[in-house]
Amino acid sequence: MAVTCLTENKKSKMKFKYEVSHTIIIQFVGLLFGIATSVILNRFLGPTLKGELVALLLIPQFIVTFTSLGLGMAGSYFLGKKEYLEGDILKTNFFVALILGFIGIIIGWWVFANLFPGLSLPLKLALLSTIIFGIWLCYLPDFFLGKGYILWHNWWNLGASIGKLLLIAGFFLVVTNKLNAAIVATFSVELILFFFSFFVLSKIMSLNGKINLSYLKNGLNFGYKVFLVDILLFLNYRIDILLLKILRNPTEVGYYSTATYLVESLWLIPRAVYLVFYSRFVTGRMSKDAGTQIVRMVLLAVGLAGIGSIFFIKPVIKLLYSESFLPASVPYLILLPGIIALILPKLWTSEIVGGWGRPDLLLKIMVLVVIINIGLNFVFIPRYGMNGAALASTIAYICEAICFAFLYIKKGVSLPTKISLKNILGK
Numbered sequence: 001m002a003v004t005c006l007t008e009n010k011k012s013k014m015k016f017k018y019e020v021s022h023t024i025i026i027q028f029v030g031l032l033f034g035i036a037t038s039v040i041l042n043r044f045l046g047p048t049l050k051g052e053l054v055a056l057l058l059i060p061q062f063i064v065t066f067t068s069l070g071l072g073m074a075g076s077y078f079l080g081k082k083e084y085l086e087g088d089i090l091k092t093n094f095f096v097a098l099i100l101g102f103i104g105i106i107i108g109w110w111v112f113a114n115l116f117p118g119l120s121l122p123l124k125l126a127l128l129s130t131i132i133f134g135i136w137l138c139y140l141p142d143f144f145l146g147k148g149y150i151l152w153h154n155w156w157n158l159g160a161s162i163g164k165l166l167l168i169a170g171f172f173l174v175v176t177n178k179l180n181a182a183i184v185a186t187f188s189v190e191l192i193l194f195f196f197s198f199f200v201l202s203k204i205m206s207l208n209g210k211i212n213l214s215y216l217k218n219g220l221n222f223g224y225k226v227f228l229v230d231i232l233l234f235l236n237y238r239i240d241i242l243l244l245k246i247l248r249n250p251t252e253v254g255y256y257s258t259a260t261y262l263v264e265s266l267w268l269i270p271r272a273v274y275l276v277f278y279s280r281f282v283t284g285r286m287s288k289d290a291g292t293q294i295v296r297m298v299l300l301a302v303g304l305a306g307i308g309s310i311f312f313i314k315p316v317i318k319l320l321y322s323e324s325f326l327p328a329s330v331p332y333l334i335l336l337p338g339i340i341a342l343i344l345p346k347l348w349t350s351e352i353v354g355g356w357g358r359p360d361l362l363l364k365i366m367v368l369v370v371i372i373n374i375g376l377n378f379v380f381i382p383r384y385g386m387n388g389a390a391l392a393s394t395i396a397y398i399c400e401a402i403c404f405a406f407l408y409i410k411k412g413v414s415l416p417t418k419i420s421l422k423n424i425l426g427k
Contacts, residue, residue: 016276016280019150019151019276019279020272020273020276020294022150022151022154023150023154023272023273023275023276024268024269024272026154026155026157026158027154027157027268027271027272028268029158030157030158030161031265031268033158033161033162033164033165034161034165034261035265035320036165037161037164037165037168038258038261038320038321039320039321040165040168040169040172041053041168041182042254042258042320042321042322042325043321043322044172044178045178045179045182045254046254046324047250047251047254047255047324047325048250048251048254049178049179049250049254050253050254050257050258051245051249051250051251051252051253051254051257052179052250053179053182053183054241054253054254054257055241055242055245055250055253056116056119056127056183057127057183057186058238058241058242058245059108059111059112059115059116059127060104060108060127060128060130060131060134061134061234061238062234062238062242063104063107063108063111063131064104064130064131064134064135064138065230065231065234066104066231067100067101067103067104067107067131067135068100068135068138068139068227068230069096069100069220069223069224069227070222070223070224070225070226070227070228070229070230070359071093071096071097071139071219071220071223072093072138072139072140072141072142072143072223073142073222073223073226073230073353073359074218074219074220074222074223074226075089075090075093075139075142075143075146075219076142076143076145076146076278076282077146077222077282077353077354077357078146078215078218078219078222079143079146079147079205080145080146080147080148080279080282080283080284080354081282083215083218084212084214084215085206085208085209085212086205086206086209087205087206087207087208087209087210088209088210088211088212088215089143089209089212089215089219090143090201090205090207090209091207091209091210091211091212092211092212092215092216092219093139093219094136095211096216097132097135097136097139098132100135101131101132101133101135101136102132104131104132104135105128105129105131105132108127108128108131109124109128112124112127112128123180123183123184126183126184126186126187127183127187129187129190129191130186130187130190132194133190133191133193133194134190136194136197137190137193137194137197140156140197140201141153141156141157143201143204143205144156144204145275145278145279145282146279146282146283147204147205147283148279148280148283148285149204150275150276150279152200152204153275153279156200160189160193163189163192163193164185164186164189167185167188167189168181168182168185168186170185171184171185171188172185222357222359225359225360225363226353226359228363228366229359229362229363229366232363232366232367232369232370233366235370235373235374236366236369236370236373236393236396236397236400237393239370239373239374239377240256240373240377240381240389240390240392240393241253241256241257241260241389243374243377243378243381243389244256244381244385244386244389247378247381247382248381248385248386252385252386253386254325255325255327255328255331255386256328256331256386256389256390258317258321258325258328259328259329259330259331259332259335259386259390260331260335262313262316262317262328262332263332263335263336263339264339266302266305266306266309266336266339266340267302267339267342267343267346269298269301269302270298270302270343270346270347271346273294273298273347274346274347274349274350277347277350277351277354278349278350278353278354279354280354281350281351281354281355282354282355295344295347295348298343298347299340299343299344302340302343303340306336306339306340309336310333310336313329313332313333314326314329317329317332327386330386330387330390331386331387331389331390332390334387334390334391334394335390335393335394336394337394337397337398338393338394338395338396338397338398339394339397341397341398341400341401342397342400342401343401344401344404344405345400345401345404348404348408349362349404352407352408361407362407365400365403365404365407366400368399368403369396369399369400369403370396372395372396372399373392373393373395373396376391376392376395376396377389377392377393379392380392
């Protein structure tokens with residue numbers, strides 16, 4: 001019996017390493033395609049038009065975040081716990097996605113009419129359509145995690161990155177107006193993924209089911225907490241771009257969005273580890289006190305990569321985006337400490353939500369952090385522009401990491417996981 005347990009533990013560790021390695025490799029390849037897409041966008045559009053595009057796409061992204069209600073995470077949680085039929089969860093989520101999508105379109109129409117009154121009707125409809133697609137595609141990856149299908153999750157995201165690159169490059173070649181080409185390409189990618197998603201889902205789970213009111217009630221009860229956390233996270237990561245657009249000019253938005261894209265690329269490994277952590281916690285394939293050693297290794301690896309990037313960021317920007325984007329290097333360097341600090345919250349969230357089932361524990365922290373972030377942006381942006389936005393975000397991110405550490409230590413002791421500062425630091 002002891003030998004069997006040791007063999008199973010060894011196999012489990014090997015599978016865990018394989019899932020993490022596979023996720024890192026696929027995400028790295030996806031990152032390369034993402035960088036290639038970013039290079040094409042920046043070189044064809046330039047800083048000003050790139051800023052306009054980011055501002056336009058930010059509207060449906062905001063609406064999707066504000067209307068998704070956290071049902072994607074709820075679906076993965078209840079799939080992992082096997083409390084409802086797979087088809088019931090799938091069809092209920094799809095029904096809700098349609099309703100929320102149409103509500104989001106109404107909101108989006110009003111927002112575009114007031115913020116972008118000169119936007120043509122076809123482009124406005126294309127952008128608004130991505131709201132329905134976006135909500136459903138926001139739910140989809142969580143289904144893979146709830147089923148424990150990390151590899152399917154990885155291939156899906158890689159396919160989306162490749163499709164985006166090909167369509168944007170293709171539309172740029174045939175459409176004269178490059179801003180319009182980027183918008184139509186974004187719409188086309190989401191449309192294709194929306195319809196293809198049903199074929200993929202039919203291969204991994206049962207589609208037989210009905211709209212389940214019991215699941216809807218419990219899903220919304222779990223999901224609204226995740227929903228509120230997601231909203232606050234989105235605001236924490238992207239409110240600086242919106243305020244920069246309002247308080248400064250599109251050119252600075254173009255520089256700043258490039259800086260954030262590059263610096264957030266350092267989250268490649270933490271994102272990969274988070275996905276495997278969450279899928280294993282939610283499906284019960286990982287002990288609740290596991291992972292502290294991996295967290296330390298990830299923090300060290302990304303910290304060293306971040307320090308190394310200080311010496312290469314200017315040549316990289318010049319090589320990828322041309323010399324005209326070199327001003328993006330300053331906000332990159334200012335954002336760097338905050339981006340590294342956020343590794344801890346990103347990894348710990350997987351256990352707090354997937355293992356403990358307690359997304360409510362995160363709400364107070366995120367409310368405080370977003371208030372700090374918004375307040376500092378209003379103070380720093382008028383004076384220092386994009387560099388002020390970067391400074392505000394870094395301070396907020398470090399505050400978030402500190403608050404998560406206190407939560408993880410304090411609450412973790414009274415929950416199933418025994419956590420101490422000694423364990424976290426590895427002493």
